[in-house]
Amino acid sequence: MINLGIGQPDFPIAQHILDAAERAVRDGPYGYSSAQGEFVLREAVSERYCNENYYVSPDNVVVFPGAKTGLLFAALSFGDSETQILYPDPGFPIYSSVARFSGAEPVAYPLDENSDFGLRADDVLSRITKKTRLLILNSPGNPTGGVTTIPELDLLVRGLLDYPDVFILSDEIYRQIYYGQDKPRSLLHYPEIRERLILIDGCSKTYAMTGWRLGFSVWPTSLINLVNRLCINSHSCVNNVAQAAGKAALTGPQDSVASMIRTFTRRKTILVEALNEIPGISALSPGGAFYVFPNITEIGITSLELQTELLNFAHVATIAGTSFGSAGEGFLRLSFATDQSRLEEACERISTYLNR
Template sequence: MTISLASAVSRLGTETAFDVLAKAKAMEQAGRDIINLGIGQPDFPTPDNIVQAAVKALLAGHHGYTPANGILALREAVAEDIGKRRRCTVSPDAILIMPGGKPTMFFACLLFGEPGVEIMYPNPGFPIYESAIRFSGATPVPIPLHEETGFSFSAEEVLAKITPATRLIIVNSPANPTGGVVPRREIEILVTGLERHPHVAVLSDEIYSRILYDGVEPVSFLEFDSIRERLIVLDGWSKTYAMTGWRLGYSVWPKAIIDKANRLSINDHSCVNHATQWAGIEALTGPQGAVDTMVAAFDERRRVIVDELNSLPGFRCVNPGGAFYAFPNITETGLSSRQMQDRLLEECGVAVVSGTSFGAFGEGFVRFSYASSVDSIREAIARIRAWLPTAV
């Protein structure tokens, strides 16, 4: 007898960065010297004041369940932080505390997606967007991100793709994998245009909103009142506070659907780790110097990696405006994105991620994470420079 699985399982994609990480770790264990520029994880430790807040919470007995939407003190801290950084007012009752960012993506797609529905998403973009859309039964409609505009999108191009079947548009700025930042003007045009399409909701993934360069100010969809009642905003602690393994995120929901999102939380994970939530409060309300230090280090690494990549034959790399990813064009090398990913790891000991891992429009590109030291970046590029003449 052969077991049968639901057809939806076959529609699930994956996040190739974790596959590359696993292979790189296996090669390291076998004795290879690997420089990992693949995984999107800060190489900084979680600041000590945040760690100590979690320890204090555990010692104080915060071991039990919490409300599914998170402890009130954390939701109040999130609301206050949003007010300071995004210059808008959000009620703690509109906030759900989540175990990371991905549950918000899945919840949004499950709430809006079904057969016959279209959901728009950035391409190249974070691979879980397309995976979650397909899993829901909806049709994924890619929003092309253009190298010549720094991997922003054209708001008019997005608006032109809207049909009566469109229910949700996913936006990510600053973006993974490109580091692209959507200019305020494009967001304003999109928001104004959406007034003609009241049936369309927006999921704005703003997880990298604190990691911006060259004095660029973050733009949040929360600033625009006309969209608030059909807007979901995703953010969290993983990138900003080097808390990837803590699995702590949050989302802001419209009044009309937050109860349904909260019910999904109850069905899915009950609640978020209790002590971790107290660590989240300390992260938001405590000293912010560690964040400034990390962003300054990322900025230095950004300048180094872009200069180094542009010095390689067959590579060209636009300057990322945010996050900690470079997304060079490699078409002139003659290698496909997957060939470049696999050969750099196997022949150079440098882990990167194929652009096609982030959608079909990622062909001809690879993602380098510069959440690693300047010395590691320089050594990785030196290896690639020495290897290229024999590889292409």
């Protein structure tokens, strides 16, 4: 079985990160620490954004046991039976799940293949109602690898000025993993929405630390007390060893990230080319993240049927686009967090199976 389903980088963790963790195990601190996150880590997050000329105070940074906790807390901060939360479709399935759990009505906005799966401002703005309290954005996106263009972001932010009650949750966990010339723009770029922007990021993808459970985020001052209370009353504080490792990850050498992106770039090119050679499949080259989301409609069966057939007969695990929302029908998600020879072998198997 070749597993192209999994969404975690298959790279070793950089030595300086492991060394920092080892020191923290040896030297402590061992007790409960700040619910909002250790100051040195919040400072490191703040410095990272300041280096990009986005001023972020450590007081607005909140550390979580994984980015997912931040998504849940953001939904809980806004969701009730009177509200709607807008989310991308196809999108990370947790968005609609946490929206529904909060009591809100999840309302999907589409991401279209014709726009390279980048968001179109009109598709979002036209779905805002009096009940909309939170808008979820994700660029580069899971499952498509789509990146929202700067003109569309400008249009969106301009449009959002007409809706001052709508908060924005920008999930930027894949922002360091991109294949274009420029890094995808952060929503921190727009001071006019800063007082209603929640930004989610973390170490899972950039530093291949999925199992360490370390997310970080930026919250507006008006929500800091609320989110702190959620932290205190749920996880108390994030594991101190993971936080020490996270500080080393953010402030130490970044060559392992650059090397990971070079490898991802090579794999992406090979995978996209190989998929496009298979009759019935057409794949866009993703702008970021490590997923390809090929169109499989010409094959003439549903995404779930194809996922099942590839699993059972080609022994390749993929994920049906419909696992990411109804707009994912006609697509499959393939992760290239797998080495090159396995990717080539997977495409061979898919091609042989479909030809037969």
